[in-house]
Amino acid sequence: MTAFPEFEVIPAVDVQDGEVVQLVQGERGTERTYGDPVEAAQRWIDAGAETLHLVDLDGAFDGERGNAEAIDSVLEAVDVPTQLGGGIRTVEDATGLLERGLDRVILGTAAVETPEIVDEISAEHPDSVVVSLDAKDGEVVVEGWTEGAGISPVEAAERYEELGAGAILFTNVDVEGKLEGVATEPVRMLVEATDVPVIASGGVATLEDVRALSDAGAAAVVVGSALYEGRVSLAEAQAVVDE
Numbered sequence: 001m002t003a004f005p006e007f008e009v010i011p012a013v014d015v016q017d018g019e020v021v022q023l024v025q026g027e028r029g030t031e032r033t034y035g036d037p038v039e040a041a042q043r044w045i046d047a048g049a050e051t052l053h054l055v056d057l058d059g060a061f062d063g064e065r066g067n068a069e070a071i072d073s074v075l076e077a078v079d080v081p082t083q084l085g086g087g088i089r090t091v092e093d094a095t096g097l098l099e100r101g102l103d104r105v106i107l108g109t110a111a112v113e114t115p116e117i118v119d120e121i122s123a124e125h126p127d128s129v130v131v132s133l134d135a136k137d138g139e140v141v142v143e144g145w146t147e148g149a150g151i152s153p154v155e156a157a158e159r160y161e162e163l164g165a166g167a168i169l170f171t172n173v174d175v176e177g178k179l180e181g182v183a184t185e186p187v188r189m190l191v192e193a194t195d196v197p198v199i200a201s202g203g204v205a206t207l208e209d210v211r212a213l214s215d216a217g218a219a220a221v222v223v224g225s226a227l228y229e230g231r232v233s234l235a236e237a238q239a240v241v242d243e
Contacts, residue, residue, distance in 0.1 A: 004197055004219040008051055009210060009237040011044035012201075012224035013037055013074065015067040016057040022225045028061065034228050037067075041074045044227070047234040051081045053201075053222045059087020060108070075101055085132055085169070094121045098128055106169055108132035109142040112149050112156075115163055122164030130199065131160040135186065136173040153186060154193045161194045167219070168194060172202040182209045184216040191217030207232055207240045214241040 014021055020040045021031040034040060041052055054074060058066030065071070065087040075082060085106025088094050094105040094117075110117050111131045121129050133153045134141050140149040140156050149156075157168050170190055172183050182203040190198045197219035204210060204223045210232070213221045226232050 004199075007214045007218070007241045008220040009049075009234060009241075010051045010053045010199070010220050010222045011040075011047075011049050011227055011234060012053045012055065012222050013040050013044070014055040014057055014224060015070050018067060018070045020228075021057065022228055023057070032225075032228070037070045037074050038077045041078050044234060045078060045080055048238065049080060049234060051083065051220070052078060054082055054084040055106075056084070056086030060085065063087060063089060063109070065093070072100075083130055085130075091117055091120045094129070095124060098125045104128050104130050104166065106130045106132050108134060111160060111165075112140065112142045112151075115159060118160055118163040118165055122166070126164070127166035129165050130167045130169050131156075131165045132169045132171065133157060133190075134171040134173055138186075141173060154189055157190050157194045157196075157198075161196050165196055167197040167199055169199045169201060169222070172200075181205055182213055184212050187213060187216040187218050205231055207236055210237045211240050 015037050020034040020037050023031050054071055056065050056067040056071055081103040083104035083106055084102055088105050088107060089110045097105055105128060107129060118129050133156050135153045138152060140151050140153055142149050153170060170187060172186060187200050199220045199222060200213045200218040201222040204221060204226050210221055227234060
């Protein structure tokens with residue numbers, strides 16, 4: 001399920017307090033709000049999205065899925081593959097979501113603290129686990145990007161590939177939400193170190209950024225602020241790598 005046969009541009013639907021928001025470098029208090037999650041999701045599907053990237057931001061910070069109702073409404077309303085992260089901390093959380101129709105669970109803090117969770121979920125639902133590796137200054141960070149995990153993204157990716165991860169979601173916190181461009185070298189290093197798809201996230205501001213991540217070997221890119229702010233359109237972003 002996680003194999004992207006062709007490079008994909010995936011819109012982000014990040015939810016905080018029941019509303020779509022975009023944060024700068026993952027910091028609460030920096031958010032811009034963009035309305036109802038179901039409306040946002042439908043907007044991106046109408047624009048051609050083939051996958052949606054959902055994040056329960058309150059879950060990511062607090063460890064509990066604070067926007068479960070809003071996320072469930074999106075899952076019920078859409079008919080494209082979906083992946084969700086934020087507050088999924090147990091095998092039961094993950095399998096419950098997958099059995100309700102979610103296509104992929106994104107595990108960050110849980111995968112770092114309890115690596116075997118990846119193996120347990122993958123055994124029951126192959127290729128359904130995306131391990132989120134968020135990096136700041138070359139170190140994986142957890143707990144809503146507030147704590148260093150003492151491991152590099154490449155070391156972590158190799159570990160989770162062995163445990164059955166279907167994909168790696170790599171977010172470069174150093175550029176996340178700033179709309180100042182992407183850093184391609186960390187993505188290239190991950191792609192070279194692992195055989196599972198690498199989904200890039202963080203900093204996309206222009207069509208050139210999308211092309212650069214595709215050229216670096218990413219299987220897909222998650223785009224948030226640039227789409228919501230109208231810097232790029234989804235159709236233009238997808239077209240730039242379909243040329």
